[in-house]
Amino acid sequence: MSDPANITLVTMDGTTFTVPSAYLHRSKLVQDWLRSEGDKQAMEVKHVTPFVLQGVLNFCEIHAEDTSEPLADPADPTKPFEADPRDDAFRGMPDDQLLQFTMAADILQIPELVRLTAQEMASRIDGKSPDQIRAMFNPDDLAEEDVDSDNEMGEVGEEGAISK
Amino acid sequence: MEPTKKFTPGYLTGASNEILFEIAKKLLAEDVLNFSYTNRLLHTVCSQDWVWKHLCFRDHGVNFIGPDTSWKRFYYSEDIKKVCRHLSAIDEKESLQSLQQYYSVALKCSIDECNTQKLWMCLAKGCSVVACGRSGDQNGHAEQHYEMDKEHGLVIQIRTLQIWCYTCDKWIGTPNSHPAEKAKVNAITRLICNTMNRPDLQSEVALNSRRQHERDLEEEITNDGKCVLISMIWMKEWCSFMTGNPLPGPVDNRSLLLANGSVNPDMSIPEDFVIISMNTWAYLEQYYGVDGRMLSEGALQILRYRCCVA
Numbered sequence: 001m002s003d004p005a006n007i008t009l010v011t012m013d014g015t016t017f018t019v020p021s022a023y024l025h026r027s028k029l030v031q032d033w034l035r036s037e038g039d040k041q042a043m044e045v046k047h048v049t050p051f052v053l054q055g056v057l058n059f060c061e062i063h064a065e066d067t068s069e070p071l072a073d074p075a076d077p078t079k080p081f082e083a084d085p086r087d088d089a090f091r092g093m094p095d096d097q098l099l100q101f102t103m104a105a106d107i108l109q110i111p112e113l114v115r116l117t118a119q120e121m122a123s124r125i126d127g128k129s130p131d132q133i134r135a136m137f138n139p140d141d142l143a144e145e146d147v148d149s150d151n152e153m154g155e156v157g158e159e160g161a162i163s164k
Numbered sequence: 165m166e167p168t169k170k171f172t173p174g175y176l177t178g179a180s181n182e183i184l185f186e187i188a189k190k191l192l193a194e195d196v197l198n199f200s201y202t203n204r205l206l207h208t209v210c211s212q213d214w215v216w217k218h219l220c221f222r223d224h225g226v227n228f229i230g231p232d233t234s235w236k237r238f239y240y241s242e243d244i245k246k247v248c249r250h251l252s253a254i255d256e257k258e259s260l261q262s263l264q265q266y267y268s269v270a271l272k273c274s275i276d277e278c279n280t281q282k283l284w285m286c287l288a289k290g291c292s293v294v295a296c297g298r299s300g301d302q303n304g305h306a307e308q309h310y311e312m313d314k315e316h317g318l319v320i321q322i323r324t325l326q327i328w329c330y331t332c333d334k335w336i337g338t339p340n341s342h343p344a345e346k347a348k349v350n351a352i353t354r355l356i357c358n359t360m361n362r363p364d365l366q367s368e369v370a371l372n373s374r375r376q377h378e379r380d381l382e383e384e385i386t387n388d389g390k391c392v393l394i395s396m397i398w399m400k401e402w403c404s405f406m407t408g409n410p411l412p413g414p415v416d417n418r419s420l421l422l423a424n425g426s427v428n429p430d431m432s433i434p435e436d437f438v439i440i441s442m443n444t445w446a447y448l449e450q451y452y453g454v455d456g457r458m459l460s461e462g463a464l465q466i467l468r469y470r471c472c473v474a
Contacts, residue, residue, distance in 0.1 A: 074186050075185075075186060075189040075190065075218060077218075077221060077222045081190075099176060099179065102179065102183055102186075102187070103178070103179050103180070103183060105183075106179070106180055106182055106183045106186075114183070114186055115186070118183065118186035118187045118189075118190055119190050121187045121190075122187050122190035122191045122195075123190075125187070125191060125195055125198075125199055126191065126192065126195055127195065128195070128198065129198060130198050130199075130201040130202045133198060133199060133202045134202055134203075137176040
């Protein structure tokens with residue numbers, strides 16, 4: 001069975017997006033869905049807001065013509081990450097929005113976008129203390145819990161400093 | 165997305181574990197710790213073995229570990245800098261297949277058809293070149309092979325399954341090596357021994373720790389002033405055992421004696437004999453036995469005089 005020309009995605013609130021199926025060839029979730037049995041009218045993408053899905057589809061459109069080999073493991077150490085100027089939109093994004101894109105990349109299983117967003121998240125966490133990391137995200141959500149960091153420092157030695 | 169987890173966009177704890185792993189894997193080790201101290205969920209995620217396994221390989225090039233430790237502990241230990249990280253590229257199953265193929269075909273050094281039995285096989289991925297070593301009557305083709313491509317540093321001795329690393333310039337996975345290195349090498353030799361089902365190979369492998377022990381002993385420097393002479397003829401047999409040949413018989417010094425039983429004064433180091441420590445002698449006496457008698461200091465006095473004159 002050949003792939004349809006277009007694919008329709010439906011977000012959590014019922015907003016629909018119809019895009020050429022070629023855009024989504026790197027999404028494992030979509031590819032699995034295409035190969036599965038049943039109704040192919042529209043694919044539900046729960047847990048993703050229309051704004052974020054729009055952004056993800058923009059990324060897919062920009063990279064639809066990319067000829068690079070599909071990335072099997074987003075953390076493959078033999079394939080170092082190289083910043084692509086076409087993805088600069090992710091660099092200026094607020095922290096909580098970036099997090100939503102990271103999660104959407106994970107839900108749609110697009111390894112290239114997982115690597116890009118996780119890399120950007122990591123570079124923002126880089127060098128921050130636990131308190132600063134908590135402040136980056138929702139402080140209520142990341143309430144300080146009884147992780148005994150002092151105890152653990154003894155376990156791993158002095159090299160792992162808690163703050164810079 | 166984990167079904168049990170409540171989804172709230174923009175909340176870090178709403179992200180799947182996979183995503184948190186992906187982020188953690190891209191952080192410096194120090195930042196992984198700070199990330200993990202943010203809250204309990206992140207602490208659980210960041211303490212997972214596979215995050216630290218990833219970091220061990222990314223930062224230290226090591227993807228194997230010993231028993232009784234965690235990847236996190238191993239990451240921060242001094243040992244991780246001491247193990248032969250070249251072993252990370254070795255695939256046990258591939259090594260096994262290459263050796264199995266070898267046993268069914270050639271018995272010669274494939275580089276120049278040297279006629280020696282002391283052969284080594286390159287363990288680099290997809291290589292499995294068989295070549296002779298550099299000791300005794302051999303031509304050192306295995307080392308030449310490494311000099312041509314420095315990625316091909318690990319070689320396995322076919323007869324004994326001992327592993328040598330040209331890059332680290334040492335035997336790998338010996339009794340004195342770090343547990344992680346030993347565990348990796350043991351896994352390779354065990355797989356080969358169990359699958360090939362060759363009793364001769366198994367008994368050779370069983371001798372490997374003895375070989376290493378005796379290599380260490382041979383290098384021991386005499387510091388107590390008490391020295392013993394060993395015939396070079398026997399010494400050569402002993403050395404060839406340490407590099408993979410069969411065990412020699414009892415220590416035999418008769419080549420150093422005249423017909424009347426006294427020490428032959430016309431001898432020199434190292435053509436005819438070498439000097440070992442009392443400690444080494446005691447070991448040899450215990451494990452190999454002695455044919456004849458011990459030649460010690462008194463005999464050496466005469467010879468020292470001869471050496472000076474010469």
